Amino acid sequence: MLNFEGNKLMKITRKIKYYLIRIFRLKSSPHQVALGLTMGFIPSWIPLFGLGPVLSIGLAKLARANTISAFVGGVIGTPIWPLLFILNYMVGGFLLDRKSKVDTLDEVEYKTAIDHTLAGFFKSHSSGLLFLSGAFVNIIISSILIYFITFFLFKKYRVKVLNKLR
Template identity: 30%
Template sequence: MVFKRRTPRTWLQVIAEGFWPRGGWNRAVYYVVHRLRRLPDPPHRIARGIAAGVFVCFTPFFGFHFFLATLLAVIMQGNIFAALMATFVGNPLTFPFIAAISLELGEFLMGRHAIPIHRVFGAFTQASQELWHNLVSIFTHDPTHWDRLARFWQEAFLPYMVGGILPGIVASVIAYMLALTAVKAYQARRVKKLRDRFEKRRAALSQAKPGKSDGAPAE
């Protein structure tokens, strides 16, 4: 393949770049912002897509954020690419804070005590392992187990989902307003630059025409 890496990355490199991308987070954020601003779509559609992607980051559907962001962007009539790019708001540096806020609020709304954050990520891992085992057991004689998934649903997934709705809405509204203002300003500035460039070229052409006519022989 043309774009395939000559030297495949190891799992440690993949994990390390998840926490610190090549070129640093400043470059990664600049790239995302640059691509979002240059999208060929009206500002309100881009802003809706960004809002959809940010909201999805507050849901516990890890591994399905791209799919959910696309679906929500279609429902909201937003830009799908903007929604996909906005899901990078949820990353290894922000997920611990998002999870802590969502779980604390969810447990409070449900009238329960929040479990430690490290137990939450452990519950996600154990539930994923048990789900995979149950899928594999369809083709084997191994018995299925649902106790970890049931505990995961009660202790982590449900409070995370309930508690993530309110901060997800707040974050997505803020993201929408900021994105709408920024994209409008950028597109207006870009149109002005193109107009000024066009005017300069037209002025240069209009000045060049008299010069050619002066050099023409008189009848």
């Protein structure tokens, strides 16, 4: 069993390295790459039935950002959606001074996430409002952080990173 888990970890590590190389080899400006990665990660905060990476590309085109880095941003956010889901509730609960219905990763189910998101659009006093207010704040904060970190890394360390990844 340990060998199986080791192989899985190697595959994940290899994919991360592959995507890093793809991002740092892009010919686009640091601004376009950073904006693309930022736009790509935004849909990850809201459950979208697996359409996040596709929506990421659409957002990148609207913002005139790099679509490859947007796709990578969407792919990065897809496997961590349960964590993002909980963060939305935590931040929303803090902002609205209410207790969240979801506190641990074990309580996160995709159907529940979708129900709570839709409820936020139609009911003003529901847990969905808690979720959406947290998502809004998390999107803003994560977008600022992702943009500036990516821009800085891409501008300053592009050549060094590529040499280390080879």
